[in-house]
Amino acid sequence: MGSGHIRRWESGAYAHAVSDPFGQGPVPWLRGSENYFDDTGQVVPWYVEHAPAPGASGPRIPPPRAGGGPRTADDVDQQIKGYASAGAVAPGESIDFHITVNPPQQFFVDVYRIGHYGGDGASKITTSPRLSGIVQPPPLTADRTVSCHHWWLSWRLQVPSLWSIGAYVAVLTTADGRYRSHVPFTVRDGHPADLLLVLPDVTWQAYNLYPEDGRTGASLYHAWDESGKLLGEEDAAVTLSFDRPYAGAGLPLHVGHAYDFVRWAERYGYDLAYADTRDLHSGRIDPTRYRGLVFPGHDEYWSVPMRNTVELARDHGTSLVFLSANTMYWKVELSPSASGVPDRMLICRKRRGPGRPALWREVERPEQQLLGIQYAGRVPEPHPMVVRNASHWLWEATGAHEGDELPGLVAGEADRYFPRTRLPEHDSRILLAHSPYRDHEGAKRHQETSLYRAPSGALVFASGTFAWSPALDRPGHVDERIQRATANLLDRICKRD
Structure with missing residues (x-):
């Protein structure tokens, strides 16, 4: 199916079947030139490059590139999509990015930190060198579980020890400037702080329908049959892999809730530490x-x-x-990937098949x-x-x-x-x-x-x-x-x- 016939579910909104006004995926945590389709098919701008000129007030909106500027990559043609090897990483450690680029060409990665930053919503921290992009193999599927763990390493980011802890987004852009996608990650450390902000990466993955191609993708809510019909919870995945991109723009559904709090709390100087829910699960914090x-x-x-x-x-x-x-x-389990990396698989049977109930209130712990x-x-x-x-x-x-x-x-x-x-x-x-x-x-x-x-x-x-x-x-x-x-x-x- 060519990208000239984008259906609503390819925007990253339809298949989630979300009716609330705050669940339409990435929302304007940044302002400017990035496009994201909401559930009505309307384009929502929400991206800005934080690089004000000396003496200038406000963010610099990058000029449109040839062809009208970058647009969000989709899950059908996968112009550029990627995922990170870990949800959270400490300063001094490295994080690996696995990225597919179609057609093969060079690409680069801008890394942003979410914060107030005078109202801009984020600040660019670093840019990768130009990297060689390849078309990675198709996702592997087994019983509705979709994984890209076999993708080759594309870029290893060594996180400098001086980087601030916080919520980060890697912005992937093709060298021709036509397509863009995103990979969220967290930088955490063990230093004391007043408040620990916990980013809900387990729930983010539960809603992830990558790839939203009308054929392969599955979340804990949806999957497709052979004819391209969207199926509901009873036919959805039971096990999900973290080794895959997020659908649509590459940012999780509901990610804006966390970024709203981050911008506000950093604006008023609250002393924050950062972690994700898998850090809570594993005892890393x-x-x-x-x-x-x-x-x-x-x-x-x-x-x-x-x-x-x-x-x-x-x-x-x-x-x-x-x-x-x-x-x-919902009560869930986390298990290692096939290669033994901890907490890379999310399991929730919901109400299907043998085993214990999956609602907390059904196991006497409401x-x-x-x-x-x-x-x-x-x-x-x-x-x-x-x-x-x-x-x-x-x-x-x-x-x-x-x-x-x-x-x-x-x-x-x-x-x-x-x-x-x-x-x-x-x-x-x-x-x-x-x-x-x-x-x-x-x-x-x-x-x-x-x-x-x-x-x-x-x-x-x-x-x-x-x-x-x-x-x-x-x-x-x-x-x-x-x-x-x-x-x-x-x-x-x-x-x-």
């Missing part, structure tokens, strides 16, 4: 060293070691901040016992968040009053308190929003935002909505009351005056 753990994005898939580690941290006095909804819903609330359902249209207990310190100086409606703050998916489900042990507990909405059938539902103090003194906050992180720093979604409420929470956790 000790979360009890931090005042708080922040889970900024959609974080739906958790392994037993992840949950045990986080509960242990809470019981040692480390606060927990969950800024999304539908957190810790999410509410950690979060204080748990997943209630999808929110088909954004609704207002209705403030409750406005005299609480979280709402202090926000200007929010009892019963105030914060427009659009209940969106995507919602959590609430389930009265028949056991709560975690707590010294105090409060609900800070109670927001009615209607589900897909028109039935009345409600969302809630929760905060409790564990016996250890740890605070555990759960926003109960997808829209909280975008309200911090996403153009068109910023809400100053949410910004201040988040600052009130983090300042208390960090013991700021």
